[in-house]
Amino acid sequence: MRQSGRTRVAVDAARASASTLERRGIDVKGELFRAVLLFCVVIGVVMLATLLIYVTIAGWPRLDVNLFTQMPSTRDPQTSGFLPAIVGTIYVMFGVLITTVPIGVSAAIYLEEYADASKWYNRFIETNIQNLAAVPSIVFGILGLAFIVRGPWGLGFVAFAGSLTLMMMVLPTVIIASREAIRGVPSTLRQASLGLGATRWQTVSRQVLPVAFPGVLTGTILAMSRAIGETAPLLLVGATTFVRFLPEGLFEGAYSVMTVQIFQWAMRPQEEFRTLAAAGSIVLVALLLLMNSVAIWLRNKYSREY
Amino acid sequence: MNARKKDSEMTDQATRAAGPVPSPQRAVRDVPDVPKEPVFTTQDLNIHYGDFHAVTDVSMEFGKNEITALIGPSGCGKSTVLRCLNRMNDLIPTARVSGEVRYHGIELYGPKIDPIEVRRRIGMVFQKANPFPKSIYDNIAYGPRVTGMKVDSMDDLVEQTLRRAALWDEVKDKLKQNAYGLSGGQQQRLCIARAIATNPDVVLMDEPCSALDPIATLRIEELMAELRESYTIIIVTHNMQQAARVSDRTAFFTVKVNETTGDRTGGLVEFDRTTTIFENPSDQRTEGYISGRFG
Numbered sequence: 383m384r385q386s387g388r389t390r391v392a393v394d395a396a397r398a399s400a401s402t403l404e405r406r407g408i409d410v411k412g413e414l415f416r417a418v419l420l421f422c423v424v425i426g427v428v429m430l431a432t433l434l435i436y437v438t439i440a441g442w443p444r445l446d447v448n449l450f451t452q453m454p455s456t457r458d459p460q461t462s463g464f465l466p467a468i469v470g471t472i473y474v475m476f477g478v479l480i481t482t483v484p485i486g487v488s489a490a491i492y493l494e495e496y497a498d499a500s501k502w503y504n505r506f507i508e509t510n511i512q513n514l515a516a517v518p519s520i521v522f523g524i525l526g527l528a529f530i531v532r533g534p535w536g537l538g539f540v541a542f543a544g545s546l547t548l549m550m551m552v553l554p555t556v557i558i559a560s561r562e563a564i565r566g567v568p569s570t571l572r573q574a575s576l577g578l579g580a581t582r583w584q585t586v587s588r589q590v591l592p593v594a595f596p597g598v599l600t601g602t603i604l605a606m607s608r609a610i611g612e613t614a615p616l617l618l619v620g621a622t623t624f625v626r627f628l629p630e631g632l633f634e635g636a637y638s639v640m641t642v643q644i645f646q647w648a649m650r651p652q653e654e655f656r657t658l659a660a661a662g663s664i665v666l667v668a669l670l671l672l673m674n675s676v677a678i679w680l681r682n683k684y685s686r687e688y
Numbered sequence: 689m690n691a692r693k694k695d696s697e698m699t700d701q702a703t704r705a706a707g708p709v710p711s712p713q714r715a716v717r718d719v720p721d722v723p724k725e726p727v728f729t730t731q732d733l734n735i736h737y738g739d740f741h742a743v744t745d746v747s748m749e750f751g752k753n754e755i756t757a758l759i760g761p762s763g764c765g766k767s768t769v770l771r772c773l774n775r776m777n778d779l780i781p782t783a784r785v786s787g788e789v790r791y792h793g794i795e796l797y798g799p800k801i802d803p804i805e806v807r808r809r810i811g812m813v814f815q816k817a818n819p820f821p822k823s824i825y826d827n828i829a830y831g832p833r834v835t836g837m838k839v840d841s842m843d844d845l846v847e848q849t850l851r852r853a854a855l856w857d858e859v860k861d862k863l864k865q866n867a868y869g870l871s872g873g874q875q876q877r878l879c880i881a882r883a884i885a886t887n888p889d890v891v892l893m894d895e896p897c898s899a900l901d902p903i904a905t906l907r908i909e910e911l912m913a914e915l916r917e918s919y920t921i922i923i924v925t926h927n928m929q930q931a932a933r934v935s936d937r938t939a940f941f942t943v944k945v946n947e948t949t950g951d952r953t954g955g956l957v958e959f960d961r962t963t964t965i966f967e968n969p970s971d972q973r974t975e976g977y978i979s980g981r982f983g
């Protein structure tokens with residue numbers, strides 16, 4: 383290629399400036415900024431670590447088998463346990479899972495694959511899903527009390543009412559995560575499938591969803607871990623009851639969950655119950671960390687495939 | 689989008705750098721003046737993307753069991769015309785087709801036509817090999833499965849299809865392995881095989897060799913020559929030697945600029961037997977393009 387006059391001038395200038403490439407003292411502003419950022423990271427990590435260490439020390443004496451196998455008792459903290467709360471949590475989370483995943487994934491498929499973004503109602507739905515994700519959880523509790531426990535559904539204070547309330551809360555998370563996963567599926571795959579005469583539904587169910595699956599799964603686990611740690615909305619829809627028996631089912635009988643049980647033990651004046659609450663917290667935190675790790679592992683495992 | 693544009697421009701340059709285009713070397717096939725039996729007939733075909741008039745007034749015929757090549761500079765609407773033939777443009781929300789496209793005499797954009805049925809008869813191979821992230825076997829079997837084709841033995845169908853695509857010997861021991869493990873050229877031949885597994889009537893190919901080396905390209909060209917016996921093939925290519933080697937007829941498109949408004953639109957300049965286009969073109973622009981002086 384022939385060099386124009388201007389190019390030659392530019393090249394000469396670049397060569398000349400190479401002699402001034404050496405460091406000129408310390409960049410004070412840059413270093414300061416770096417220090418502030420590092421400080422913020424340290425605060426976060428230190429706080430989390432303190433919390434974990436504190437809870438572990440406080441709860442260690444009661445981290446025993448009784449914790450998992452015994453009914454709660456207000457009289458004897460030594461043999462008191464979380465059994466009904468654990469079972470209740472499993473019930474509630476099962477209810478959340480079976481409602482959130484189909485609804486959330488279907489909504490995401492609609493918005494990504496079918497919705498015509500030029501229609502006002504589709505844009506309206508989109509914006510409101512974003513908004514819904516920002517609603518404080520207690521509001522969902524009130525909604526659950528008014529419409530699910532009482533009102534039109536009238537399920538009563540049962541585990542499934544808790545499930546539906548939490549479902550409303552985490553649905554936006556699942557929808558948003560699933561949409562991202564679906565959007566990440568290369569469009570060449572859709573074209574290949576449609577080009578072979580597959581219907582839109584065949585394309586979605588056989589090509590798009592399998593590829594999007596790890597992303598959907600990751601979003602679901604994160605949503606579940608958010609739901610499992612939630613207390614406030616559940617207090618409103620029945621989980622307050624102090625239960626000394628296992629829940630009878632999803633649709634009948636009183637229930638309790640881990641977080642509410644922890645809350646109740648922590649409110650008692652006696653030291654032994656506080657210890658019990660801390661032990662319960664360890665279990666919950668361990669479970670949350672495990673779920674999040676699985677989510678991160680899944681994301682890393684599948685993120686490099688395309 | 690941008691990257692793709694650049695890609696094809698580079699192909700243009702490569703073609704030009706390669707010097708004058710040799711005349712077709714294969715045994716001269718007897719190509720009649722006009723297609724004996726047109727598969728597609730377009731009449732004043734116009735395609736818009738929103739307000740943008742991408743293709744203007746294309747009238748031409750694509751003959752049965754012939755290979756028709758679409759050539760022309762980047763952005764002249766070759767892919768747009770190609771996608772319009774199996775209604776893949778329906779997938780682009782802004783795309784709008786007007787004028788007439790007849791497929792065996794049937795109006796392709798008629799109100800009762802189901803685009804899915806259209807695509808079952810008119811297969812497509814894309815510029816970049818896009819196998820499904822599944823096994824080689826499942827890639828071939830996908831079309832027959834989704835179209836509900838009645839087959840006695842899927843194994844036999846897969847084998848026959850791969851044999852027809854001249855891929856069988858290379859993959860027969862790894863049918864259950866993921867198609868992503870194949871080389872780029874093999875992946876593209878798998879995509880061709882996948883497209884013919886449902887036994888379509890027409891195969892559309894959009895720059896099928898642009899990402900391949902000369903040997904892989906040659907294999908695909910041989911494959912096309914064989915497939916011509918049973919299928920109608922329409923291929924978009926930037927490689928003029930390729931158009932000259934494989935096609936029976938060539939359509940030259942270009943970007944036409946309106947002198948007064950400055951609007952750019954794609955259009956058909958010349959459509960004739962490939963030998964005529966390359967040896968004795970009647971339009972200045974065609975001659976300029978194929979001899980590398982314009983494009």
Ligand SMILES: Nc1ncnc2c1ncn2[C@@H]1O[C@H](COP(=O)(O)OP(=O)(O)OP(=O)(O)O)[C@@H](O)[C@H]1O
Pocket residue numbers: 692693696737740742761762763764765766767768769780782954
């Ligand atoms: N989806 C789309 N939306 C809007 N405009 C488009 C779209 N696809 C193509 N175009 C425009 O239509 C014109 C023709 O595009 P097309 O892809 O058919 O050209 P082409 O001849 O295939 O070019 P190339 O050789 O680079 O592939 C171009 O100006 C392009 O920018």
Ligand SMILES: [Mg+2]
Pocket residue numbers: 766767768894924
């Ligand atoms: Mg193109």
